[in-house]
Amino acid sequence: MTKAKTPVDRRETPEATAPAKVQAEAKSSHDFVMFRETLESIVVAFVLAFLFRTFEAEAFVIPTGSMSPSLQGQHKDVNCNECGHRFRTTASVEGDETDKAKANERQLEAQLDAGQRELSAARSSGHQRRAADIQRQLDYLTNELTRVRQHIKNIEVVGGMCPMCRNLMPMRPDLPKNVAEDFSGEEIELQPSYPGDRILVNKYGVDFSEPERWDVVVFKFPGDGNMNYIKRLVGLPGEEIRIYQGDIFVKPIDAAESEYQISRRPAEKVAAMLELIHDSDYESATLYNAGWPLRWAATTPDGWQVDAKVDGKNVVQRFSIDQSASDPLAWLRYRHITPNEGNWEYARRLAKDGSDKTMLEEAEKAGISRGEWDARLRANEIPKLITDFNPYNASLQRYEAEGRGWQLGANSMHQGTEWVGDLAIDATVEVEEARGQLMLDLVEAGNHFRATFNLADGKVELTAVDARTGEALDFKATGQTSVNAAGTYELRFANVDDQLLLWIDGELVDLGDTTYDPDKLLPTGRKGMIPWASANADEDQGDLAPAGVGALDAKLTVTRLALLRDIYYIAIKAGTDSRAMVDFESTVPMDELFAQPDRWGVFAGRRKRDFKVEEGQLFVLGDNSPASKDCRLWKEAENGAEPGGPYLDRNLLIGKAVAVFWPHSWGTYPFSEKLPILKAIPGWPAFGDMRKVR
Template structure:
């Protein structure tokens, strides 16, 4: 009772004091009183604005868009995880290599010390001590639309963010390939589908031209020449060729190389004069000889090898951290500036034995070449699978009396040609094989009108990807009068679908070519790229990801076969016909029901995606304290609709550069995601 009286007394005295304050005379001038009211109002409006902005930001993040940082290289080269950027010390080609394994724990266990140029294939060492631009950069920062899939269905080839079925608290980003209600099949790098539950023949899934370009990988660009190879007389990869020739004909194309690139010229007669691409590069010994000023002019200009699914991003050379650091980098406890500069890790202290920027031979015996390099076979030097889907581009200038321009791509021994009549610009497609081949509608020769004429200069590009021929002229896709699609399974069986070669015609050993009939021509800036190769695996062991059934290969070979030996076969065209490994390439299928989506990473050899999820729960067991219902999809090979987060839209902030000043914006990599 006493406490109640005291409370009432305090309340009464407080009210009286407030009244006295209110009634007290204000000695300030009217201007001062108005200023005080404005200050109070302004402060209140500022606080309210911050509160409203905070609420709007929460609503924007929850329902419209959210920023994410890419942690790994599973979507490279479309999206970068933690990585290093290099400029080749021989041909000046820029390229990234993955480095996310450096940041897989509280302390750095493995350090990336080099990478392989995708253009000239020279091994580049990193100067971790003295070159600030050789540090490990953070992954791309991207913006994701959460609203997109509230009003529209996800589309094939979208880059999507979703909750990982094995741990719904973790976001993953991949490319959407399989849609609900279809059975997806991976075979020889391509993707096929048919309606689930039917016996319908599967159809190949074709990427739109812009997506295909965004996902393609560099094979060779003539604008980036290694001067040391030119001085040593090492043969150009582009060589004049004629049927049955064992050496470049002297009455054909003349190829000139310099630091500025390659220029090829020809004076043609009424028969086509061919210039072809031979896929080769120097050995380590040849690089060393060239560096010493020795001649390499005796190298075979027609030597070649198969084009493979080599990923420059996966060519990282990594070594145990103790070979580089005395005190290994660890999760930083420093301030925000230090953490932002070093990706959240301390700098560490270098070992005096480490030769920063020195030859990679200092790590011989301990270096791991890429993520697939089991047993120190240096597998990261090249890919593990032959790729026949190619893209070829050239800058072509012709004289007024030139008659025809022909572009050619070869896959599994079949020639896919586009011949442009330079009198009227008519482009005609053909499929050339030992027997007659036609496009999907039975048409032998789809035709189109182009603006390419004799006496003009154009950039022409042709692709043979996903069983479709596409032609571009000056960056624009050319429309033909009938389908340019075909079904390669009608031309070659699965066992026959491999690179072909003969002494009279190199075929897949020289898979891109250009020919001029009549008149003069000059060709500059030629570029060969390859298409995405999806590896057919359903291996949930998270081991090596490759097409081959190694047990079956062992059985057919009558003994052990290594992946390194498979790579050796790619370098010997005369052994392609007899290689048993072609028969052991897997074909895997994934049936999808309603509301089930199948995503895969663009970096197929290093992407743990829907191909590999099945069995996750059984293999790693359910963690303690985790709601088992959250793991209901952990044994499945799909993403359910309710785990979709949104569509990736744009890379708005790739890593900044450390020079010429810290935080220099990397404008070149800001882009829409395709």
């Protein structure tokens, strides 16, 4: 039987990519997983009833992905078959919609069974006209049953896109044979759908105190008291909320326009809401062997030494430098170079065939010269802007795959539609000698925000530089850190909500006031905060190289680099904007827009949308802005219907989300192969995924 594998680092479990068994077993495996999850839910309900019957607490299972990546709805939880990175993609459609369709299927089957009995009785008694009428009804029911069963198949999630290597990973074994052959000949495993995070909701506090901005809250959906929603609280009574450039701005109702101030989140909220863009631990060996460039590269001659070696499905990288006092400042920089399905097709065929001879012959038969073929192949090897891509939204349903002729790829609108400038960089650094300087650099709208460490005494200085002119901006913050001796350090530097934040080994560093006002600090002001890159490839590439690590007179090694982004709230308002979840008007294809600086003027036209929050009301948004039906989309109602507008009535609030207390289980216990009876017992949760809700 196909097993549900625990998505952990492939280095720990080499067997995690072992092929699934025969396709015929896939359905029974899926049904067994669903049975286990149902049984677990019953057990959890009894446990909670016992533990919390005397407390004002309630369990809640998140149904959809509107709060992803912070919290998960029904989803598939997998390791990428190409790079090993664990990611989640939505399977919400396999929940309620599939359940409704299957209920319809069972009803039709029962009607057909009853009809067959009536038909037999009519024929036995010689009532031919009655039998003919029954047969026509049976033909109709049979066609309906065929349609419903096809609908159930069509909405199945058959694939999802890895955020690291952009591989569209197939997730069901009952796909056309050529699909499996295209994926290095590996047999495709069934990836089960898991229920959403089970969270604990504190109901007691909201009766005696007001919730705070940025709390995650659960409430009754206006107009349907049986449906609970979960969102993040953004607006409080007596405020006007503005969504602009992906951020939240607040002012008192009826105050002047100039009173709008950006709403900055506490550091723990920022950390919880960051989404991973790239991790150097998960570079794909398949792509690398096909000549695909690595994301991090040295940009200074004779500076950083990049050691890259293939290890299984990954490329292990180490970035080392050993400078003297006379050597210039040396940089490593990140380029957001993401492959498309054509790049993946080439890389897989090259890995399978051992050469590109067959592909070249096919191109020549199609009238494509070698030069043109090479140009097409490398056309996508260019840096692009960071977008709001979320793998949770990039699932692929069966009907979509069939419509593409089984060329697996995600919908372009699910691969990011907004430029995101609020970023964070993670670096694991081995300082070999306590001398010189180490720098972490982030770029937003052509401005460098930089943390410079003095490795001799641990002092750090935050500064800002205009990339267009190279001139320092009027910003400085300083502090003391523990990075003052040889050793290994985990560093994180973030530029989010117009503030700079620094963590060392997981601890926030106190640097005093690190906020800034773009209208006062930046030459362009806030309105002019659009991406920038020099037209000369040898000069500062600005937002096309949005993160960097610098060294001066230092001896150190970086063993891991990761880039993360903030969530981006899309400015859209029901009754004002189209349903397209895009912040600006543009007819340029997204892949061109994010790669071509001469197109970036459109970002100056990003929308502002304002919302009033009256007394007794709240304003809530989902973290997964492109996929969240929140206050932005609640229309002004007629005749007293609910929701009555873009607000949440305070009386509908249930409580504050406290913790993810029971993440889905992986369906197995230790020794379950030797003791099969264990397989029928509800599995224990994935303890590593238990966490506070931030």
